Amino acid sequence: MSTFKINAELRDDKGKGASRRLRRENKVPCIIYGSGKEPRSISIEHHKVLRYIEDESFFTSILELKAEGGKRQSVVVRDMQRHPAKPVIMHMDFQRVDDDVEISMNIPLHFLNEEECEAAKTSGIIVAHQITEVEISCLPKDLPEFISVDLAEFSEGDIIRLSNLVLPKGVTLNAFTHGDIEDHDEVVVSTTHVQAEVEVDDEAVEAPSAEVPTHIEEKSEESED
Numbered sequence: 001m002s003t004f005k006i007n008a009e010l011r012d013d014k015g016k017g018a019s020r021r022l023r024r025e026n027k028v029p030c031i032i033y034g035s036g037k038e039p040r041s042i043s044i045e046h047h048k049v050l051r052y053i054e055d056e057s058f059f060t061s062i063l064e065l066k067a068e069g070g071k072r073q074s075v076v077v078r079d080m081q082r083h084p085a086k087p088v089i090m091h092m093d094f095q096r097v098d099d100d101v102e103i104s105m106n107i108p109l110h111f112l113n114e115e116e117c118e119a120a121k122t123s124g125i126i127v128a129h130q131i132t133e134v135e136i137s138c139l140p141k142d143l144p145e146f147i148s149v150d151l152a153e154f155s156e157g158d159i160i161r162l163s164n165l166v167l168p169k170g171v172t173l174n175a176f177t178h179g180d181i182e183d184h185d186e187v188v189v190s191t192t193h194v195q196a197e198v199e200v201d202d203e204a205v206e207a208p209s210a211e212v213p214t215h216i217e218e219k220s221e222e223s224e225d
Contacts, residue, residue: 008042008067028089034096057145097140108133113152128192135174142170160189
């Protein structure tokens with residue numbers, strides 16, 4: 001598992017005005033909470049945050065956060081707000097974690113050997129990812145960066161459900177803690193038939209004739225008699 005060591009600054013100023021000031025100073029306003037301790041407002045250098053989030057595992061790792069000479073604390077990312085139009089991180093939430101207390105996290109699925117599987121090589125078939133992440137529970141030491149889904153033997157008509165996932169030791173799926181497994185055993189991967197589009201040559205299609213068929217004209221003449 002990747003190790004991220006984050007240095008932060010404590011801050012006492014709060015509110016929208018204080019957050020705007022921090023952003024002008026190229027800092028990200030954040031909050032850290034949990035483990036029965038008081039929430040604390042902190043800030044992190046914006047350029048460092050941009051570097052952290054380039055790595056997908058940043059969002060599924062136990063991070064080591066230290067604020068101004070204090071002890072390093074184990075935390076996880078709980079929320080991150082981005083600017084809707086600019087490459088700017090507006091705010092982040094971190095939650096403290098305890099070694100002996102389970103945490104729940106959304107973990108991405110990594111689909112392996114997809115390009116080599118039979119289904120991907122079958123004409124008119126695509127491999128459809130119905131779910132790309134799952135919510136799991138585990139102790140911090142067992143937290144996986146991702147869960148692998150091996151598609152090496154995946155063929156047309158095959159289905160992989162939540163119950164088919166191979167979970168790391170100590171990890172459980174939260175979906176199966178809400179009742180009957182069969183009721184929550186969602187499809188993760190399936191195959192879908194794609195209908196080929198037929199190109200029509202407009203020039204090859206003859207326009208319908210505007211002339212009235214002869215037999216209709218004759219009928220009309222007979223009816224006038």
